[in-house]
Amino acid sequence: MITALLDAIHAPSWRVRASCRGVDGQDFFPPSGGERRRERRQRELRAKAVCAGCPVRSECLDAALANDERYGVWGGLTDGERAVLILAAS
Numbered sequence: 116m117i118t119a120l121l122d123a124i125h126a127p128s129w130r131v132r133a134s135c136r137g138v139d140g141q142d143f144f145p146p147s148g149g150e151r152r153r154e155r156r157q158r159e160l161r162a163k164a165v166c167a168g169c170p171v172r173s174e175c176l177d178a179a180l181a182n183d184e185r186y187g188v189w190g191g192l193t194d195g196e197r198a199v200l201i202l203a204a205s
């Protein structure tokens with residue numbers, strides 16, 4: 116409860132409008148036990164479907180790139196897609 120309250124206070128304002136807010140985050144990050152390629156692809160597609168309608172997608176992607184988020188789907192892009200974006204920009 117306290118953690119959730121502190122998160123709400125310190126979270127960037129765009130996060131309160133995120134489509135993934137309140138959604139089970141398991142589709143956005145790989146499971147600790149690993150996953151097969153096909154499972155990963157399906158999980159990422161489910162996460163990206165949530166991102167597709169998100170009103171703060173660009174803010175989310177900017178934050179992920181600025182914070183060097185290495186894992187998960189952020190701003191509608193997988194970690195691999197973000198890596199390609201970073202390489203292309205360098």
Ligand code: SF4
Nearest residue numbers: 133135166169175190
């Ligand atoms: S773009 Fe995706 S990960 Fe980012 S806030 Fe929106 S729904 Fe969540």
